[in-house]
Amino acid sequence: MLATLLAVAPPDTVALIPVTKAGLPDWLAGQSPETAAWLKTVGFAGDAGSVAFLPGGDGARALVGVSALDDLWAFAGLPTSLPAGSYHIDAALDARAATRAALGWALGSYRFTRYKKTDKPLAGLVWPAHADRGExxxxxxxxxxxxxxxxxxxxxxxxxxxxxxxxxxxxxxxxxxxxxxxxxxxxxxxxxxxxxxxxxxxxxxxxxxxxxxxxxxxxxxxxxxxxxxxxxxxxxxxxxxxxxxxxxxxxxxxxxxxxxxxxxxxxxxxxxxxxxxxxxxxxxxxxxxxxxxxxxxxxxxxxxxxxxxxxxxxxxxxxxxxxxxxxxxxxxxxxxxxxxxxxxxxxxxxxxxxxxxxxxxxxxxxxxxxxxxxxxxxxxxxxxxxxxxxxxxxxxxxxxxxxxxxxxxxxxxxxxxxxxxxxxxxxxxxxxxxxxxxxxxxxxxxxxxxxxxxxx
Structure with a gap:
């Protein structure tokens, strides 16, 4: 589980931008019309658990719908649903939210493989700043x-x-x-x-x-x-x-x-x-x-x-x-x-x-x-x-x-x-x-x- 939490960020890490449904309009206000049109096309409305990869820009980015930044399960579905690769959370998280994000990611990486193996790789997350690693x-x-x-x-x-x-x-x-x-x-x-x-x-x-x-x-x-x-x-x-x-x-x-x-x-x-x-x-x-x-x-x-x-x-x-x-x-x-x-x-x-x-x-x-x-x-x-x-x-x-x-x-x-x-x-x-x-x-x-x- 903790193997999916990365100590060092690879150069091609994808940025995950968390937004709530209520906060999506404010986030869109600072974006280009093309970005807003794209999100409308793919049907992203900020619902918890939804993901939309964004085109263009200086690096790979994806919007992630969350109910709240400090929700334990906000990012927990992503290790198995995202494409294999490395990701980091592009948001200012306090210690509580950062710890919960890392824990949710770890718990979401669990698989019981004693009797049935799987070759599907899990997505990895760079340890969020301020996360309590011991906890x-x-x-x-x-x-x-x-x-x-x-x-x-x-x-x-x-x-x-x-x-x-x-x-x-x-x-x-x-x-x-x-x-x-x-x-x-x-x-x-x-x-x-x-x-x-x-x-x-x-x-x-x-x-x-x-x-x-x-x-x-x-x-x-x-x-x-x-x-x-x-x-x-x-x-x-x-x-x-x-x-x-x-x-x-x-x-x-x-x-x-x-x-x-x-x-x-x-x-x-x-x-x-x-x-x-x-x-x-x-x-x-x-x-x-x-x-x-x-x-x-x-x-x-x-x-x-x-x-x-x-x-x-x-x-x-x-x-x-x-x-x-x-x-x-x-x-x-x-x-x-x-x-x-x-x-x-x-x-x-x-x-x-x-x-x-x-x-x-x-x-x-x-x-x-x-x-x-x-x-x-x-x-x-x-x-x-x-x-x-x-x-x-x-x-x-x-x-x-x-x-x-x-x-x-x-x-x-x-x-x-x-x-x-x-x-x-x-x-x-x-x-x-x-x-x-x-x-x-x-x-x-x-x-x-x-x-x-x-x-x-």
């Missing part, structure tokens, strides 16, 4: 990590491969890594993770990465790592199983957020916890109405084996909470209910801390990575009551599924721990500028912005 590089690399992991099918990305990704991060940033595998999960008291993943020949595991000065504030990130979800014995229909390679999207976000924190060298004690499993059908599958032990000591009756994500998260959250971190965030592709309520673009945010929730919402607006808060509505907690265990993993009425999932997780986090749960889709259902169909980072940039502001 662009860590964000682009983190989003790429999420997209690559989510796009990779389960045949090549199981719990072991997810641990390998964490291991590569640990080696790159000199972090400590502990991976607890298979029966060792029982020995070290992670029984719910083991129960969900034990039926798969690809052993379940807990990935535990630590980085930073132990004296710094503790920031812990948890990510749901269900590398494939058949639904277990409560088997999904085939149509619902097609997208389940992305059920480790929460883990991808957690690892990517950890990458951003480490790349920036933030003064925090970072911990990333990823319970990694496959939820499959086998002779050792956990069953409906089983009662599972958890790390916190609470017992859980299994009302549905397809609500497995919260079962692995509860063990990881209990461990995370035991250290009383200054901030705890978990990411999970947890409920279809969140998608029904908010659609694919908006992660559902649930939090026990109003200040943290407000910061995340504000950051989401600021960096164009929005989310929407749902309440941890206490009266709904009664729906998780069980007659034989401390709680059930699902309600019987089916209402408010994203909220009741959050309420389930809240039972494993102390009231005094600032905690946010992001129920994210991790997927683009269609292609838009800078956002190709497939795996996507949703809520990642906002979460990083909050961590950097609070502790940076």
């Amino acid at each position: 662009v590089e860590r964000t682009a690399s983190a989003v790429t990590l999420v997209r690559d992991l989510v796009n990779t099918p389960a045949c090549d990305l199981g719990p072991a491969e997810l641990a390998d990704t964490a291991r590569a991060l640990a080696e790159e940033f000199e972090a400590a890594l502990d991976v607890i595998v298979g029966p060792d999960l029982l020995d070290r008291d992670y029984p719910a993770i083991h129960a969900v993943g034990r039926a798969s020949p690809r052993a379940p595991r807990l990935i535990d990465l630590r980085w930073g000065n132990p004296e710094h504030p503790k920031v812990t990130i948890v990510g749901k790592g269900v590398c494939f979800d058949t639904g277990g014995l409560d088997l999904k229909p085939s149509s619902a199983m097609l997208m389940m390679k992305k059920d480790m999207g929460g883990a991808a976000h957690a690892l990517a957020l950890g990458r951003m924190v480490m790349m920036a060298g933030l003064p925090v004690r970072l911990r990333v916890l990823v319970p990694a499993v496959e939820n499959v059908v086998g002779g050792d599958s956990f069953k409906p109405m089983d009662v599972l032990k958890t790390r916190k000591g609470l017992t859980v009756e299994v009302g549905n084996t397809d609500a497995e994500g919260r079962l692995i998260l509860c063990d990881a959250l209990a461990e995370a909470d035991s250290e009383q971190p200054a901030l705890l965030i978990d990411f999970a592709t947890l409920t279809g209910a969140a998608r029904v309520a908010l659609g694919p673009d908006l992660p559902a945010l649930l939090s026990n801390n109003d200040s943290l929730a407000s910061d995340l919402l504000a950051a989401g607006t600021e960096v164009e990575d929005p989310m929407w808060r749902l309440p941890l509505w206490a009266p709904y907690r009664k729906g998780l009551d069980s007659k034989v265990a401390d709680l059930s993993n699902v309600t019987s009425n089916g209402f408010a599924g994203a909220i009741t999932a959050g309420l389930f997780l809240q039972d494993f986090v102390s009231k005094d721990t600032p905690w946010a749960h992001l129920d994210t889709y991790a997927w683009n259902s269609g292609t838009r500028p800078g956002r190709p169909e497939g795996g996507e980072a949703l809520g990642l940039r906002a979460a990083y912005a909050v961590i950097a502001k609070r502790f940076g």
Whole structure:
């Protein structure tokens, strides 16, 4: 992605002149009648995303329609739509706009080519003056990590491969890594993770990465790592199983957020916890109405084996909470209910801390990575009551599924721990500028912005 951002401008670089629809008449006022006639002929009206190459002049130029100069996605469609070559932005951009232009270009250069190669070259952009290269590089690399992991099918990305990704991060940033595998999960008291993943020949595991000065504030990130979800014995229909390679999207976000924190060298004690499993059908599958032990000591009756994500998260959250971190965030592709309520673009945010929730919402607006808060509505907690265990993993009425999932997780986090749960889709259902169909980072940039502001 960053290979399309050029450090040195080649002599034949094409100038990209951004104009808004409202600003086009003012720009035309300073041009020749021939230029105005040409733009009328080609139908250029300044609509966002439109491009018109200009004839004549001292060098190659093209007008680019943008909604605003500081729109993150203003130039994001150009790496794949422009002819191959080198381009520079011919406009006075402040640091914010320049950084967003470079980041949008980088994100728009993403292609998943692991299984299907392409020879079509991408257009390159000269780094805009005043762009924050560090911000662009860590964000682009983190989003790429999420997209690559989510796009990779389960045949090549199981719990072991997810641990390998964490291991590569640990080696790159000199972090400590502990991976607890298979029966060792029982020995070290992670029984719910083991129960969900034990039926798969690809052993379940807990990935535990630590980085930073132990004296710094503790920031812990948890990510749901269900590398494939058949639904277990409560088997999904085939149509619902097609997208389940992305059920480790929460883990991808957690690892990517950890990458951003480490790349920036933030003064925090970072911990990333990823319970990694496959939820499959086998002779050792956990069953409906089983009662599972958890790390916190609470017992859980299994009302549905397809609500497995919260079962692995509860063990990881209990461990995370035991250290009383200054901030705890978990990411999970947890409920279809969140998608029904908010659609694919908006992660559902649930939090026990109003200040943290407000910061995340504000950051989401600021960096164009929005989310929407749902309440941890206490009266709904009664729906998780069980007659034989401390709680059930699902309600019987089916209402408010994203909220009741959050309420389930809240039972494993102390009231005094600032905690946010992001129920994210991790997927683009269609292609838009800078956002190709497939795996996507949703809520990642906002979460990083909050961590950097609070502790940076």
